[in-house]
Amino acid sequence: MAHLISLLTNTDARGNLTVIEKIFPFDIKRIFYIYGVDSSVRGKHRHHLTRQAAICIKGSCRVSNQSGKGLPVQEFILDHPSVCLMIEPEDFHWMDQFSPDAILMVLASEYYDPKDYIFEPYE
């Protein structure tokens, strides 16, 4: 099941600093971020191996997720740089409702491999 974690954030008079260190159960091999996106639905896949962590660093978006056949669809609103959604390989997920200023960053446990993607939804 996908689940939210809260990232350590230090706030002082100079501003905010959010840190990611020693909190994921994987090494970060790939990072990508999407921005300037339209209203298209993104994602719609799960993986064989890849574990991911998703953070909406700016703006907001919705991530929907189904972790297996017959399981309910989870919905998460990512709307702060300290909110991080952990996504497991079995999590069939999709993203929409991007705010115009949204920047969604994803940290992944594996290098890109098209063979690691499963595009067939659960029923």
Next chain:
Amino acid sequence: MAHLISLLTNTDARGNLTVIEKIFPFDIKRIFYIYGVDSSVRGKHRHHLTRQAAICIKGSCRVSNQSGKGLPVQEFILDHPSVCLMIEPEDFHWMDQFSPDAILMVLASEYYDPKDYIFEPYE
């Protein structure tokens, strides 16, 4: 010497996607990002070991850098999510001129260790 690299960015009708994969000469052990910052100058240190990559994912800022005693100060403007500044351990660097919306992300080769910081500037 610090130097800029350009991150692979795929742009289509749905928006932009910038990828970081297999391009740094180090594994990413720590990520931090600063936002909502005031006009304070940040940084002002170099490292014994840590190598870093800095990206202004939103807005803009200036990074100044001196790589050794008597060497000229380099200036870099980071103003696009695909512009990445590679910072070596010997690079004494500081950041300022943050735009109000700036989000500066730093990817680091080492876990946080206060003993890895050198705060004395070159002359």
